[in-house]
Amino acid sequence: MHKYNPKAKIIILLRNPIDRAFSHYLMDFRLGFCSKNFENIIDEPENYPQYHQQYIELGNYFLQLKRYHEIFHKDQLLIVFYDDLKSDSPTVMKTIFSFLEIEFQDIDYSIQNSFLTPSNIFISELYKSNLLRKTIKSVLPERFLSFIKSIFFTNNSKPTLSESIIKKLKVYYKSDIVKLEKLLNKDLSKWDLK
Secondary structure, three states, X not given: OOOOOOOOXXXXXXXXXXXXXXXXXXXXXXXXXXXXXXXXXXXXXOOOHHHHHHHHHHHOHHHHHHHHHHHOOHHHEEEEEHHHHHHOHHHHHHHHHHHOOOOOOOOOOOOOOOOEEEOOHHHHHHHOOHHHHHHHHHHOOHHHHHHHHHHHEEEOOOOOOOHHHHHHHHHHHHHHHXXXXXXXXXXXXXXXXX
16 A cells, blocks of 8 residues: 555544454344354354454454554554544544545434344345445435335344353453554543453
């Protein structure tokens, strides 16, 4: 990236790694890309190396950010925290626009994230196609898309993590978070991982 554009401005969005891991898993589960049990993926990384890497290991932010800090000047990096974006979107977006040196545009900040699951296996298989999803979204009006979703998808309550899984992941991420706090010079106790 630096070789291509040494003056690049990079925005990095960080989320509590436990929340990020489970959210990524739920998205893949909902789309039919993963049918494995989340706890098994945590406990048996050797049996599920690809899933463990995607869901669990990607939450080790320190080494990833350290590389950016070694290559790019700190003025070229903007670290945004998901919790801040969620709780105060207008302020965070103003910071992002300012960082990019572009004029602020007001944006719709409404949250659109419901936990929809395909109503049957056929719909689940169709929904796996990213190209098909993009095509449908580009040709159908929003009102019709909502109607289609109401027919072919079920609005479920979002699953939650058990305390035992949260405890395991807190132990797993603890040392990475300590190093990340030092790198960013930022208190991350709001993630409650220590």
